[in-house]
Amino acid sequence: MTDEIPASQISHAPLAGVIGMPIAHSRSPRVHGHWLKRYGLAGHYVPIPVMPEHLAEVLRVLPRAGFVGANVTIPHKEAVLTLADTVTDRAALIGAANTLIFRADGKIHADNTDGYGFIANLRQSAPDWRPEAGPAAVIGAGGAARAVVASLLDSGVKELRITNRTRLRAEQIKAEFGARLVVYDWAQAGNMLEGATTVVNATSLGMDGKQPLRVPLDALSPDALVTDLVYTPLMTPLLTEAQARGCRVVDGLGMLLHQAAPGFERWFGHRPEVDDEIRRVVLE
Numbered sequence: 001m002t003d004e005i006p007a008s009q010i011s012h013a014p015l016a017g018v019i020g021m022p023i024a025h026s027r028s029p030r031v032h033g034h035w036l037k038r039y040g041l042a043g044h045y046v047p048i049p050v051m052p053e054h055l056a057e058v059l060r061v062l063p064r065a066g067f068v069g070a071n072v073t074i075p076h077k078e079a080v081l082t083l084a085d086t087v088t089d090r091a092a093l094i095g096a097a098n099t100l101i102f103r104a105d106g107k108i109h110a111d112n113t114d115g116y117g118f119i120a121n122l123r124q125s126a127p128d129w130r131p132e133a134g135p136a137a138v139i140g141a142g143g144a145a146r147a148v149v150a151s152l153l154d155s156g157v158k159e160l161r162i163t164n165r166t167r168l169r170a171e172q173i174k175a176e177f178g179a180r181l182v183v184y185d186w187a188q189a190g191n192m193l194e195g196a197t198t199v200v201n202a203t204s205l206g207m208d209g210k211q212p213l214r215v216p217l218d219a220l221s222p223d224a225l226v227t228d229l230v231y232t233p234l235m236t237p238l239l240t241e242a243q244a245r246g247c248r249v250v251d252g253l254g255m256l257l258h259q260a261a262p263g264f265e266r267w268f269g270h271r272p273e274v275d276d277e278i279r280r281v282v283l284e
């Protein structure tokens with residue numbers, strides 16, 4: 001991409017932000033703001049509240065106002081695919097984008113780094129985790145689950161079991177992602193865990209203020225690695241119970257931080273580290 005201006009050559013401090021509605025709760029400004037300060041970089045990262053009917057207009061204007069890119073969150077992650085000029089294969093496969101790069105030639109490039117963040121978190125938190133060691137079980141079939149499924153298959157998982165309250169969404173993922181997927185009925189979610197070496201909650205259940213995920217863990221092996229995309233609270237009821245059964249558990253905060261890193265590097269010119277310091281800052 002030779003037609004791009006490197007972030008370091010831009011004469012004003014590069015601007016980036018997160019586009020969503022509502023957006024006040026987003027932790028992304030805190031993450032990027034801390035990294036900018038920590039690495040002594042010029043730049044600003046701001047929350048950008050945008051109604052769906054204004055999304056196209058805002059995306060036209062931001063690059064002309066000094067923005068070099070943006071993160072995208074609910075409810076715009078799917079819609080930006082139709083507005084971007086180029087879309088990575090993984091974003092197209094997942095059907096959603098969370099990272100936009102505004103190129104110097106005016107074109108908008110869309111990517112999805114959720115799957116990367118998911119795997120990078122597991123690799124960092126459990127370095128000896130082997131995706132190919134046995135079946136993976138994914139609970140949920142929303143947007144985040146699609147990114148998790150894509151990244152697990154990419155990482156070499158040979159059998160991927162999936163269940164969802166609305167079974168049709170799980171069937172759709174199987175239809176798109178192929179033969180390595182096996183769909184389980186929501187009522188059979190407990191059976192799905194038998195022999196699984198990787199277990200993922202990709203629903204919003206277990207989040208503060210929501211019901212806990214009620215899947216019986218009797219079949220869960222203590223050798224399994226269990227992770228939750230929900231990170232408020234850090235230790236969800238699922239992770240607490242899995243840990244009590246002897247499983248290794250990985251919370252979802254690292255995924256949030258790792259998915260942010262590629263965008264930060266593109267916009268501000270430095271690959272940030274995901275470590276205890278940034279975890280502490282986000283949790284403050």
Ligand code: NAP
Pocket residue numbers: 114117139140141142143144145164165166167169202203204205207211228229230231252253255256257259
């Ligand atoms: P989404 O597209 O709205 O999907 C929500 C999922 O949760 C669906 O599978 C849905 O099932 C299920 N669900 C919701 N309420 C339920 C209930 N009462 N009973 C059973 N299932 C229920 O949301 P998403 O974008 O995939 O996000 C899912 C979760 O992951 C959210 O908590 C989000 O904050 C988290 N997340 C975390 C990260 C991170 O970096 N850690 C990144 C992305 C997302 P149905 O299809 O039946 O409705």
